[in-house]
Amino acid sequence: MIKGKDIIVIGLQPWDIEIGSNCKNIAMEFAKNNRVLYINPPLTFHAIRKNRHNDKVIKRLKIIKGEISDIHQIEPKLWVFYPKIIIPSINWIRCDWLFDVLNQQNNKRFAKEINRAKTSLGFKDVILFNDNHIFLGLYMKNYIKPQFYIYYIRDNLINNPYWKKHGLKLEPRLIQKADLVISNST
Incomplete structure (x- = not known):
């Protein structure tokens, strides 16, 4: 059991998802004995275009503008962070080297953004827990510089057409970068 650590959790599900979330449950479990910073996925231009009238998109845009706080304390040792960035959706790009650069x-x-939140909360020597975020988890070890990097393969995403295109090449690279890989599926 991990105790007394600072843990950053990244994943595919935002905290305010309507359905149950294994990633949220893991974060809450970690928060029983550790300080945890749960990172929502960044907003994408595609999500804004597709869901511009959605309350969650409107909330995130207000956060980006600074009208609402980007860090919310959920429990005594659990914070949720909304990154103040909008990123392009790039999975449609077929050219491997261009996809990798972007x-x-x-x-x-x-x-x-994660480092800004980490500094704001005084997190040090963090454990980074990546719940299946193949694309936005690939370079996190380089940029966050965690003490330990855990990659959790919860679902076999690369069998899904959306993830297969680049995931078949990227997930093995991500696995090599991780200090520990955990899987609950094959």
């Missing part, structure tokens, strides 16, 4: 830029911008 993905690295997205990772760098996302990590800059």
Whole structure:
């Protein structure tokens, strides 16, 4: 059992998702004995275009504008962070090297926001727990510089057409970067 650590959790599900979330449950479990910073995925231009009247998108846009706080304390040792960035959706790009360049830029911008929240809360020597975020988790070890990096393969995403295109190449690279890989599926 992990105790007395600072843990950053990244994943595919935002905190305000309507359905149950294994990632949220893990974060709450970690928060029983550790300080936890749960990072919502960044807003994308595609999400804004598709859901501009959605309350969650409107809330995130207000956070980006500074009208609402970007860090919310949920429990005594659990905070939820809304990154103040909008990133392009790039999975449609077929050219591998171009996708990789743009993905690295997205990772760098996302990590800059995470580091800002980490500093704001005084998190040090963090454990980074990545719940299946193949694309935005690929360069996090480089930019967050965690003490320990855990990659959790909760679902076999690369069998899904959306993830297969780039995930078949990227997930093995992500696995190599992780200090520990945990899986509950094959």
